[in-house]
Amino acid sequence: MNVPMLTTDFLDRGVELYDDVTGVIADDGTEYTYAEFGERVDRLSNALLDMGLEQGDKVALVSGNTHYFLETQFAVQQLGMVFVPINYRLIADEYEYILNDCDAKVVVADHAYADEIQPIRESVPADTFVGYGADRIEGDWHEYEDVLQSGAPESPERPDIAEDDDATINYTSGTTGDPKGVVRTHRTEHVHALILAHHMELVDDDTYLWTLPMFHCNGWGHTYAVTGLGATHVCQRAFDAADTFATIREHDVSYLCGAPTVINRLIEEYERNEPETTGDRPVRITTAGSPPPKAQIEQVEDQFGWKLIQIYGLTETAPLITTSNSNRRIAQTDRAADLKVRQGSATLSTQIRVVDEDGEDVPQDDETMGEVVVKGNQVMDRYLNKPEITHDAFNERVEGWFHTGDVATVDEDGMIQIKDRRKDIIITGGENVSSIEVEDTLYDHPDVQKAAVVGTPDDDLGEKVTAIVVEKDDADLTAAEIEQFARERMANYKIPRRIEFEDDLPETATGKVQKYEIREEYWEGESRRI
Structure with missing residues (x-):
């Protein structure tokens, strides 16, 4: 039996099986059960239809980690429209570039970031601008909550959505220049969320704290996985180390994510004030973005008492393609940090190679460096409006493999360790x-x-x-x-x-x-x- 893999599957499961469970805790403390969350998603979908939007249209969002980020994502995708979350730290010119590149019809923005959107309204395709806290935004903006409440509470009629239809466009963070629109389909998002749920050990009674920016490849897929499992989202609007520790204790958080810079700030806060680091449950944290120093890993595990999970990937791969979260291998080493600093082995349903300039596999000697290339159902469909760059990304050294641009070694167990970007x-x-x-x-x-x-x-x-x-x-x-x-x-x-x-x-x-x-x-x- 062939059943399309859609992002809506995660919304449907969360609402159907966990309707009376607290699904989302907003940054102001407001709690929504999954039933209430599902109704708000439906209302927003109906409001978008009332605006005249159609399947395939793009809706852009500029927001921190908020309940309405989650609502907008699922409201857009269940209508077969395309969700475009954008980095909230950009400036007007960068927003102008992205909104034109993706041809967004509607822009939803938080009051804290809308000032960079307001000056470019006449130079982008969108003709509808929705603001969260619109009374605090200069110009003519529709209030998000009013728009949502204007929609009917009944579930909208969903169009026929194919798993290969575009679901989201995630713009790269721009460490190498202008951002590129990474187009991800319902299938790539769905498969990635399943892989993530397994390797990050997600379960239905997890309480997940949003310290990781939701806009970054849809929160590394956690927007889907946490929802589909019926776990609880706790929204931290913007990262603050002291608030993170306090929220962990208040809501008995069991899981969070963060780049090494987030861990660094948590360590600084701990060294200054020595806060309690857990509630009643143990805590695990996933990190990615760049290889964490061993000293960071040891401080998190020895001082905080948390389990640290290292993953590796990039926006184009959703991002998860490898992890060093291997209990078997950790048990075989005297110093866990020596293993956890590695990006690890390929995740389920993923193929990884490390190749030389001629596209040949480097020896598994943990010394010879080559470029990481990958195959997997979670890898992006294409770069938006950039066919030549897309072709090169999949064929530069090895035909049909996505080229990450990262340089690594590989050991006898098939575990890779990133040494640098090729340019670095x-x-x-x-x-x-x-x-x-x-x-x-x-x-x-x-x-x-x-x-x-x-x-x-x-x-x-x-x-x-x-x-x-x-x-x-x-x-x-x-x-x-x-x-x-x-x-x-x-x-x-x-x-x-x-x-x-x-x-x-x-x-x-x-x-x-x-x-x-x-x-x-x-x-x-x-x-x-x-």
Whole structure:
């Protein structure tokens, strides 16, 4: 039997089986059962139909982690329309680019971010603008709650939706330049949510705290998986470390996600105030975005008492394609952090290879580096309006495999370890240096809060290993101390030859350090670039 895999399956299961369970706790504390949540979704769907929207139309949303993000996503998708969640930290020009690129018919925006939408209204395709807290937005905006309540409470008649129909467009976070619209179908979202639910150990009595931005590839698929399992969403509008610990205790949270920068801020808060880190239940946290330093893993597990799960992927893969969450292998090692820093093995129904420049598999010696390529039903359909870039992404080295742009090694057990983005490998004096390996070493220093390592111009070496360091509060580090610390822990050619101190590092909304911005400062005006 062939039954279409749709994102609506997760909404339907949550509402049908867990109607009296608290499904969503809004950031203001308002609680909605799954039955109430389902009715609000239906009302919003009917309101969208009343606006004249049709199957295939795009609805864009600019919001933090809110109940109405979840409502809008499912209301749009059950009508066969396409959901476009957008990074809420962008500026007007970037919104203009994205809204034109995806041809959005309706824009829904939170009052906190609408000021960047207002100036571009006349230069984008949308003719309807809905604001959450519209009375706090300059200009003519429809109030979200009024729009929702205007819709009939009955379930709308759903059109015929094919599993290969577009479900969502997620724009890349832009660490390499202009964002690209990653088009994901109902099938890719559905399959990914199933994979996620298994490997993240999700169950129906989980209470999930939204610290991870929902807009980022639909919250790494948790918008679907948590709903379909009948677990409880707790919305944290914007991340705050102290509030995170307080919310964990108040709602007995059992699970959350966050990029390494989120973990870093939680550690800082713990070191300052030593809050209680759990409620009555144990807590697990999933991290991705960049490889976490071993020191972070050990602090989370030893001091917080949490279980840390490392995953790897990218917007184009939903993101989950590998994980090091292997009880069997962890039990076989003396130091769990040595294993958990690895991105791990392929998830269910996923194929992973690490290939050289000729597209041949590198040896499983845990030393030879190559590019990670992947096949799986969770991999994107295409880049919106970019057929040539799409073709290259699936065929650059190996035909028919998605090319991640990440450089990794693979060990005898098939576990990969990301060493860098292809562009972030530093070639110094003919030697390849993984910037992530150097960063991981610097993070072991007790006074280092953040570190970024890039290659900078050098007439003799070609590139010089350069470290930009953010100290912890009250620290008083010197470049000589950092260099000596590194010299005691790594090969001579990997040691940073230039060390600078900054108050902070440029990051995306999902916590990825924007190394291209750092590199630009050093390479501007150079006649060549490594």
